[in-house]
Amino acid sequence: xxxxxxxxxxxxxxFAEQVDGKISEISFELLGKAxxxxxxxxxxxxxxxLGYKVENLASELARYGADRVITVDDxxxxxxxxxxxxxxxxxxxxxxxxxxxxxxxxTIGRDLAPRVSARVFTGLTADCTKLDVDTENHQVLMTRPAxxxxxxxxxxxxxxxxxxxxxxxxxxxxAEPNDAHKAEVIKFDAELKNNSNYVEIADIIKKExxxxxxxxxxxxxxxxxxxxxxxxxxxxxxxxxxxxxxVSASRACVDAGWVEKDLQxxxxxxxxxxxxxxxxxxxxxxxxxxxxxxxxxxxxxxxDESAPIFEVADYGIVGDLNTIIPELIKKLRS
Amino acid sequence: xxxxxxxxxxxxxxxxxxxxxTGTLIRDGVPSIMNPDDxxxxxxxxxxxxxxxxxxSVITMGLPQxxxxxxEALAMGADKAYLLTDRKLGGAxxxxxxxxxxxxxxxxxxxxxxxxxxxxxxDTAQVGPQIAEKLNIPNISYAQEIEFDGNDxxxxxxxxxxxxxxxxxxxxxxxxxxxxxxxxxxxxxxGIKSAYETEITVWGRNDIDVDDMQIGLVGSPTxxxxxxxxxxxxxGQKTTLDGEEAADYIISALKEKLIIR
Amino acid sequence: xDFLLSPEHMMYQKLFREFAEKEVKPYAVVTDETEEFPxxxxxxxxxxxxxxxxxxxxxxxxxxxxxxxxxxxxxxxxVCATTGVILSAHTSLCCDPIRKxxxxxxKEKYLKPLAKGEKLGAxxxxxxxxxxxxxxxxxxxxxxxxxxxxxxxKIFITNGKEADIYVIFAMTDKSAGARGIxxxxxxxxxxxxxxxTKEQKMGIRGSSTYELIxxxxxxxxxxxxxxxxxxxxxxxxxxxxxxxGIAAQALxxxxxxxxxxxxxxKERKQxxxxxxxxxxxxxxxxxLATRVEAAKxxxxxxxxxxxxxxxxxxxxxxxxxxxxxxxxxxxxxxxxLHGGYGYTREYEVERMMRDAKITEIYxxxxxxxxxxxxxxxxx
Numbered sequence: 001x002x003x004x005x006x007x008x009x010x011x012x013x014x015f016a017e018q019v020d021g022k023i024s025e026i027s028f029e030l031l032g033k034a035x036x037x038x039x040x041x042x043x044x045x046x047x048x049x050l051g052y053k054v055e056n057l058a059s060e061l062a063r064y065g066a067d068r069v070i071t072v073d074d075x076x077x078x079x080x081x082x083x084x085x086x087x088x089x090x091x092x093x094x095x096x097x098x099x100x101x102x103x104x105x106x107t108i109g110r111d112l113a114p115r116v117s118a119r120v121f122t123g124l125t126a127d128c129t130k131l132d133v134d135t136e137n138h139q140v141l142m143t144r145p146a147x148x149x150x151x152x153x154x155x156x157x158x159x160x161x162x163x164x165x166x167x168x169x170x171x172x173x174x175a176e177p178n179d180a181h182k183a184e185v186i187k188f189d190a191e192l193k194n195n196s197n198y199v200e201i202a203d204i205i206k207k208e209x210x211x212x213x214x215x216x217x218x219x220x221x222x223x224x225x226x227x228x229x230x231x232x233x234x235x236x237x238x239x240x241x242x243x244x245x246x247v248s249a250s251r252a253c254v255d256a257g258w259v260e261k262d263l264q265x266x267x268x269x270x271x272x273x274x275x276x277x278x279x280x281x282x283x284x285x286x287x288x289x290x291x292x293x294x295x296x297x298x299x300x301x302x303x304d305e306s307a308p309i310f311e312v313a314d315y316g317i318v319g320d321l322n323t324i325i326p327e328l329i330k331k332l333r334s
Numbered sequence: 335x336x337x338x339x340x341x342x343x344x345x346x347x348x349x350x351x352x353x354x355x356t357g358t359l360i361r362d363g364v365p366s367i368m369n370p371d372d373x374x375x376x377x378x379x380x381x382x383x384x385x386x387x388x389x390x391s392v393i394t395m396g397l398p399q400x401x402x403x404x405x406e407a408l409a410m411g412a413d414k415a416y417l418l419t420d421r422k423l424g425g426a427x428x429x430x431x432x433x434x435x436x437x438x439x440x441x442x443x444x445x446x447x448x449x450x451x452x453x454x455x456x457d458t459a460q461v462g463p464q465i466a467e468k469l470n471i472p473n474i475s476y477a478q479e480i481e482f483d484g485n486d487x488x489x490x491x492x493x494x495x496x497x498x499x500x501x502x503x504x505x506x507x508x509x510x511x512x513x514x515x516x517x518x519x520x521x522x523x524x525g526i527k528s529a530y531e532t533e534i535t536v537w538g539r540n541d542i543d544v545d546d547m548q549i550g551l552v553g554s555p556t557x558x559x560x561x562x563x564x565x566x567x568x569x570g571q572k573t574t575l576d577g578e579e580a581a582d583y584i585i586s587a588l589k590e591k592l593i594i595r
Numbered sequence: 596x597d598f599l600l601s602p603e604h605m606m607y608q609k610l611f612r613e614f615a616e617k618e619v620k621p622y623a624v625v626t627d628e629t630e631e632f633p634x635x636x637x638x639x640x641x642x643x644x645x646x647x648x649x650x651x652x653x654x655x656x657x658x659x660x661x662x663x664x665x666x667x668x669x670x671x672x673x674v675c676a677t678t679g680v681i682l683s684a685h686t687s688l689c690c691d692p693i694r695k696x697x698x699x700x701x702k703e704k705y706l707k708p709l710a711k712g713e714k715l716g717a718x719x720x721x722x723x724x725x726x727x728x729x730x731x732x733x734x735x736x737x738x739x740x741x742x743x744x745x746x747x748x749k750i751f752i753t754n755g756k757e758a759d760i761y762v763i764f765a766m767t768d769k770s771a772g773a774r775g776i777x778x779x780x781x782x783x784x785x786x787x788x789x790x791x792t793k794e795q796k797m798g799i800r801g802s803s804t805y806e807l808i809x810x811x812x813x814x815x816x817x818x819x820x821x822x823x824x825x826x827x828x829x830x831x832x833x834x835x836x837x838x839x840g841i842a843a844q845a846l847x848x849x850x851x852x853x854x855x856x857x858x859x860x861k862e863r864k865q866x867x868x869x870x871x872x873x874x875x876x877x878x879x880x881x882x883l884a885t886r887v888e889a890a891k892x893x894x895x896x897x898x899x900x901x902x903x904x905x906x907x908x909x910x911x912x913x914x915x916x917x918x919x920x921x922x923x924x925x926x927x928x929x930x931x932l933h934g935g936y937g938y939t940r941e942y943e944v945e946r947m948m949r950d951a952k953i954t955e956i957y958x959x960x961x962x963x964x965x966x967x968x969x970x971x972x973x974x
Contacts, residue, residue, distance in 0.1 A: 148347030
């Protein structure tokens with residue numbers, strides 16, 4: 001809502017996403033960032049925990065930095081559904097007047113947050129990769145990629161409150177858990193009532209369990225167009241197995257049908273931040289770099305010495321992957 | 335059934351390049367295309383029409399040249415096209431955009447609204463749910479499949495990170511389409527010819543029922559403080575090596591970084 | 596006078612380009628290697644209405660103009676000249692004469708399914724001893740009751756074995772010379788109509804070039820196209836239109852080779868720099884691009900002339916002469932810029948050079964085009 005006095009709004013709020021009674025990783029990442037913002041804004045951190053029989057999760061949110069946990073416990077919130085979640089969050093916002101509300105840029109957060117922003121009529125910045133505070137003007141600076149990752153934009157929401165953002169998973173650091181940190185728990189009755197915006201969840205189908213998500217792997221062996229074929233990925237898989245990592249890929253390989261879409265790193269795939277990223281036959285289009293350049297150590301192997309991947313690589317090797325990778329596997333095995 | 339599909343003309347971001355000298359975005363010569371997720375949404379609408387019969391309208395808000403994507407949509411088979419264009423609507427963020435679009439869509443009339451999940455220039459994924467909120471109808475985001483019972487209920491396979499929800503929703507409602515939910519059809523030559531014989535309805539600010547304080551730049555809660563090209567991480571070492579040398583080099587690097595012992 | 600495509604024509608171009616890139620290009624190499632007719636491409640073109648672009652909607656077509664059709668052949672030929680000529684022969688040489696000279700019954704029975712792509716068309720004029728000298732056809736059509744009996748052989752027929760409907764030319768009155776030739780519509784499967792050898796060609800290797808054999812082949816009289824003795828005029832008029840299609844094919848081949856080469860010279864390095872940095876490369880490419888542009892203007896002009904002028908023989912001949920010689924020069928020089936790689940199957944300019952040569956030969960050799968042009972100059 002538009003306001004003449006932004007100081008009437010206090011506190012950094014975080015939507016603590018949980019699925020099946022398990023708090024999502026993004027919630028802890030948000031708390032880590034929220035804590036940092038709250039210090040700069042001289043305020044505290046509140047987690048909003050919605051679900052059914054989830055109150056026991058509040059202490060876990062406290063360990064990761066929540067000073068306060070507002071819980072809404074209702075059967076209607078058991079599985080995520082837009083309307084009851086939007087209704088509950090809107091009511092919390094109207095009741096507590098936070099100055100900042102953060103959501104994960106997940107398939108839940110990116111559905112919920114825009115609905116809420118339209119309901120309270122305030123600004124929402126999507127898929128932020130950086131959040132900071134202009135302490136002088138008491139404004140949050142929300143930075144996000146645009147134009148397919150070619151451009152970064154810093155967004156502000158000067159006259160409306162709360163300032164809302166969805167935050168890209170895997171980008172913010174979660175705080176070290178602190179068992180001694182306790183939070184005030186507030187049970188909030190959102191008075192949820194069925195209305196025409198409710199839909200029916202007829203069925204829930206789990207996707208088949210796959211290997212570890214590339215977003216969570218510490219080591220990624222990533223293949224690009226230069227790998228040449230689906231069969232050649234076996235070689236990368238072998239290397240990843242030796243190093244205890246996972247295989248990922250550039251968009252070209254997904255488009256070519258060599259690997260599954262969920263292995264894709266980059267602007268239209270996943271953002272990864274492993275300790276080690278080995279880019280094999282990846283030229284390094286900007287859209288790809290957007291998804292991996294925050295990696296700890298980057299090793300790039302490419303036969304084209306002018307490939308942009310070398311611009312971000314700590315170790316760049318100009319050479320033929322078809323001889324280098326088998327040789328590396330052989331040496332690592334011995 | 336009346337289906338309205340929201341489409342957007344976007345620069346093909348795959349063709350956007352950074353000037354290596356000035357570090358700025360090169361927009362010259364970047365082709366404009368129909369946003370891919372929107373195209374999938376249009377295909378979904380056309381498939382529903384082919385199967386159950388419907389009138390498919392497309393709407394876009396943008397500069398006058400956005401007419402081109404409407405023609406493309408007509409050439410693919412859409413029945414009617416609306417262009418919402420006005421200086422007063424310019425500079426809108428997602429909230430102000432959805433306010434204007436919602437007003438225009440309610441003037442067109444609808445049973446089902448389909449938007450793309452997100453546009454490749456902004457990547458916000460916000461306008462769909464916000465339109466639904468403005469119209470006070472349910473929205474189902476991230477649709478992988480859409481079915482219709484032929485009466486009043488839409489059945490959507492809604493994608494999450496690790497699962498799908500099969501959702502039944504009564505019309506009217508809004509769906510946001512995933513780009514990979516289908517393969518959009520091509521236009522046909524005859525479709526193109528017809529598209530240029532069809533009149534596009536052009537609306538300005540005065541044709542829709544909105545509050546001036548909620549549209550355009552004025553009605554946008556968010557402001558762009560600054561934008562800048564993405565800084566690249568500095569390059570490290572680069573050497574040309576053959577297979578064995580390279581393997582040794584990588585192993586020493588892994589040892590240096592304490593990844594292997 | 597407007598040298599820019601209209602927004603409508605730019606939209607056609609966008610469609611054909613996208614279709615060619617996504618659907619046709621991936622199969623161009625295999626089509627060339629296997630010499631198999633690209634049936635998949637034809638089926639897709641049927642699905643999207645490409646088989647009847649310049650045919651009226653009432654006749655099952657798309658109701659577009661010749662320029663739209665030319666843009667289609669051009670874009671297809673940029674990536675696969677075989678597919679380009681399949682469409683060109685079908686549209687210009689089979690749909691068009693039936694559209695122009697056919698009775699309303701013939702249009703209903705033959706043109707409609709052709710324009711919808713349900714049937715594929717072909718055109719058969721050339722014979723072993725009637726190439727450039729087309730009026731000396733030996734195939735005879737002898738009246739017999741309510742039929743004609745066809746005897747003779749046609750060669751080098753594009754879409755030969757794959758077509759369903761053929762426009763063929765035969766002598767009904769040998770004493771009348773060229774005025775004794777009549778045109779007929781013949782269906783595949785007519786008793787007495789069989790196929791001879793398949794040609795092993797240098798280029799456009801998937802286009803199903805066959806010999807057609809007629810032995811006491813009985814054709815109903817109602818299948819005569821146009822009036823008796825008007826066959827040669829029908830053939831010449833049809834070839835005027837066909838030449839525009841082949842000119843578009845040649846233009847597409849040249850553009851495809853040029854684009855491929857521009858990409859290559861930016862990548863390939865010699866003496867420590869890309870080929871693009873050498874002045875020879877720059878100047879050669881500049882000349883080729885200029886020729887391509889000139890060819891394009893002639894081809895588009897001929898397409899527009901076909902729809903707006905009473906006669907367009909000269910325009911069509913100029914377009915074909917210039918575009919086909921451009922295709923040959925551009926592809927040859929593009930191979931040269933590729934060096935040794937350009938002579939290998941690894942790079943598409945090798946195929947394009949082989950494909951280009953035929954455009955100087957079929958539907959009137961370059962020499963024939965010069966005869967047509969000079970003939971109208973000096974008459």
